[in-house]
Amino acid sequence: MTDFMVDGNAMAGDLREIFAMDVTAATVICAGCGLVGAVATLRLWGHPPGIVARCPQCEEVVLRIVRAPDRVFLDLRGALRIELPLPS
Amino acid sequence: MGIISPGFGGRRRSSRPDLPPGQYLTYDFPVLSAGPTPRIPLDRWRFTITNETGTRQTWTWEEFQKLPAEDVTVDIHCVTKWSKLGTNWRGVSLDTLFADTDTAAEYTMVHGYGGYTTNVPLEDLLDGKAWIAYRFDGAELEPEHGGPARLLVPHLYFWKSAKWVSGIEMMNSDEPGFWESAGYHNYGDPWREQRYQGD
Amino acid sequence: MAGTAVSRRLIWRVATLVGARMETPTARTLVLQVPDWPGHLPGQHVDVRLTAPDGYSTQRSYSIASAWPGDGTIELTIQRLPDGEVSTYLTDIYRIGDPIELRGPVGGWFVWRTAQNSPVLLLGGGSGVAPLMAMIRARGAVRGRQPFRLIYSVRTPQDALFADELARRVRDDPGLDLRYVYTRKTPEAWPEPPRRIGVATVNTYGWPPEFEPDCFVCGPTSFVETAADILVALGHNSQKIKTERFGGTS
Numbered sequence: 366m367t368d369f370m371v372d373g374n375a376m377a378g379d380l381r382e383i384f385a386m387d388v389t390a391a392t393v394i395c396a397g398c399g400l401v402g403a404v405a406t407l408r409l410w411g412h413p414p415g416i417v418a419r420c421p422q423c424e425e426v427v428l429r430i431v432r433a434p435d436r437v438f439l440d441l442r443g444a445l446r447i448e449l450p451l452p453s
Numbered sequence: 454m455g456i457i458s459p460g461f462g463g464r465r466r467s468s469r470p471d472l473p474p475g476q477y478l479t480y481d482f483p484v485l486s487a488g489p490t491p492r493i494p495l496d497r498w499r500f501t502i503t504n505e506t507g508t509r510q511t512w513t514w515e516e517f518q519k520l521p522a523e524d525v526t527v528d529i530h531c532v533t534k535w536s537k538l539g540t541n542w543r544g545v546s547l548d549t550l551f552a553d554t555d556t557a558a559e560y561t562m563v564h565g566y567g568g569y570t571t572n573v574p575l576e577d578l579l580d581g582k583a584w585i586a587y588r589f590d591g592a593e594l595e596p597e598h599g600g601p602a603r604l605l606v607p608h609l610y611f612w613k614s615a616k617w618v619s620g621i622e623m624m625n626s627d628e629p630g631f632w633e634s635a636g637y638h639n640y641g642d643p644w645r646e647q648r649y650q651g652d
Numbered sequence: 653m654a655g656t657a658v659s660r661r662l663i664w665r666v667a668t669l670v671g672a673r674m675e676t677p678t679a680r681t682l683v684l685q686v687p688d689w690p691g692h693l694p695g696q697h698v699d700v701r702l703t704a705p706d707g708y709s710t711q712r713s714y715s716i717a718s719a720w721p722g723d724g725t726i727e728l729t730i731q732r733l734p735d736g737e738v739s740t741y742l743t744d745i746y747r748i749g750d751p752i753e754l755r756g757p758v759g760g761w762f763v764w765r766t767a768q769n770s771p772v773l774l775l776g777g778g779s780g781v782a783p784l785m786a787m788i789r790a791r792g793a794v795r796g797r798q799p800f801r802l803i804y805s806v807r808t809p810q811d812a813l814f815a816d817e818l819a820r821r822v823r824d825d826p827g828l829d830l831r832y833v834y835t836r837k838t839p840e841a842w843p844e845p846p847r848r849i850g851v852a853t854v855n856t857y858g859w860p861p862e863f864e865p866d867c868f869v870c871g872p873t874s875f876v877e878t879a880a881d882i883l884v885a886l887g888h889n890s891q892k893i894k895t896e897r898f899g900g901t902s
Contacts (some may be wrong), residue, residue: 369489369871369873370873370897370898371897371898372896372897373899374697374713374761374762374896375713375898377697377713377756377758377760378610378662378698378699378713378755378756378761381662381758382480384660386760387758387759387760387761388760389758389759389760389761389762390760390761403761404761405759405761405762405894405895405896406895408895410484410486410488410489411485411486411487412485412517412533413533413711413808414532414648414649415487415532415533415632415635415636415637415902417487417488417635419488424488424489425488426488429463429635429636431632431635431636431637431649433636433648433649436649436651438635438636438649438650439635440635440636454703454709455701455703456666456703456751456753457663457703457704457705457749458703458704458741458746458750458751458752458753459703459747459750460741460745460746460747461702461703461704461741462704462741463702463704463708463737464737466708468706468708472672472888477708497721541788545698610700637754
């Protein structure tokens with residue numbers, strides 16, 4: 366039973382500041398258990414400036430965002446790969 | 454700074470000269486976690502100090518409760534900008550726990566149940582600067598705030614006061630823990646506003 | 653194309669409140685004029701940032717409830733939470749003519765595109781109906797033919813957002829169906845006692861999995877978990893279920 370409150374949809378704005386396209390629709394492979402799913406389905410923990418996104422299946426950390434006033438740190442070591450669809 | 458929202462006050466707070474830079478005083482106790490709250494039955498709880506050669510000292514909950522404890526009142530400062538002044542804790546000083554530890558290492562990695570880690574130099578844990586705290590405000594420390602026990606090292610940002618503490622590992626060189634490797638400052642002195650890597 | 657331009661940088665914009673109306677005694681729709689709004693897809697949201705005179709600031713995300721282009725404004729429907737520092741400002745204090753900072757539109761996963769051909773099943777809990785309403789309004793604006801079914805869970809009839817508009821749309825459009833679920837208090841002569849959303853309701857008032865509907869579930873975390881589990885239990889393909897949780901209790 367988890368008590369997380371929001372999902373990866375809530376990261377859409379922060380990720381859109383880093384990437385030139387929406388990333389919530391991107392698929393991510395969890396380095397912990399191999400689950401393939403949309404970034405929007407990750408479970409968010411933490412509070413600005415530090416956000417943690419965990420795998421909905423194994424709960425391992427998939428990505429972390431730390432947002433300083435003038436820079437953003439993006440840690441993706443928990444993601445084996447991210448696939449971003451390019452608009453046609 | 455963003456444009457001011459006319460008539461917006463926000464939750465009850467104040468900024469005062471005796472707070473570290475960028476902090477606001479809060480009157481509640483926000484719960485901030487990097488993951489689900491681990492539930493540790495007391496009969497399974499252990500606290501372990503592991504030195505740089507792998508030698509371990511372990512306390513069970515019963516043994517831990519028999520150690521001399523202190524009641525302390527400290528100010529705490531969170532990197533999310535909240536400070537709480539005059540918080541009351543009961544815990545065992547790290548000086549007590551390290552009394553018989555054989556180590557030449559200068560750095561530690563603090564571990565919590567659930568996988569959380571944070572690095573703290575040994576000298577920042579000793580000489581009355583840190584405790585393993587198990588009571589807050591006169592009651593048992595609640596799981597959402599780190600119970601059964603958490604590290605309390607109030608002179609650093611509160612992400613260093615690892616919740617659900619399970620042990621301390623001596624390191625010969627400094628390695629970043631969970632938040633430090635994600636972008637928070639390696640040391641985290643609120644009075645020098647060391648929030649992020651590179652500050 | 654609205655909301656999907658690759659190279660457009662996401663910036664904080666200053667919008668102005670040009671209209672407001674109460675949907676219920678505790679929920680207020682804000683009508684905002686946003687300069688150079690690029691347009692948005694139904695289901696997308698904005699981040700709103702408030703700043704106090706001492707520099708303290710805080711942010712929240714709100715779904716866009718209106719369809720684009722409409723009349724060129726965007727609408728956010730805010731549910732007042734008793735101890736919410738942002739929601740109480742937006743429902744009680746924020747006045748016509750006042751500025752507000754917002755960032756968006758964002759979100760490219762929880763969206764419905766009018767070009768999708770499948771039937772659509774919408775499950776909304778409380779104010780989670782807001783992005784679903786954007787989808788219903790978008791379908792209405794283009795006279796979409798995809799059949800839509802909304803199952804909307806509320807505490808009491810007085811808590812239902814957009815009730816009059818939904819009743820009108822259902823009356824005027826045979827392709828749109830609506831079923832309420834009341835969790836605390838039902839209307840007079842309601843055939844069942846108050847209860848949370850369950851398998852029977854979704855089975856009866858949703859689409860069968862053989863129709864392969866696009867499913868959108870939005871609301872508090874516990875509602876979304878329950879509703880999504882029900883859809884999977886009924887045999888819906890989890891790849892066709894999109895969820896948006898926004899925290900809080902049920």
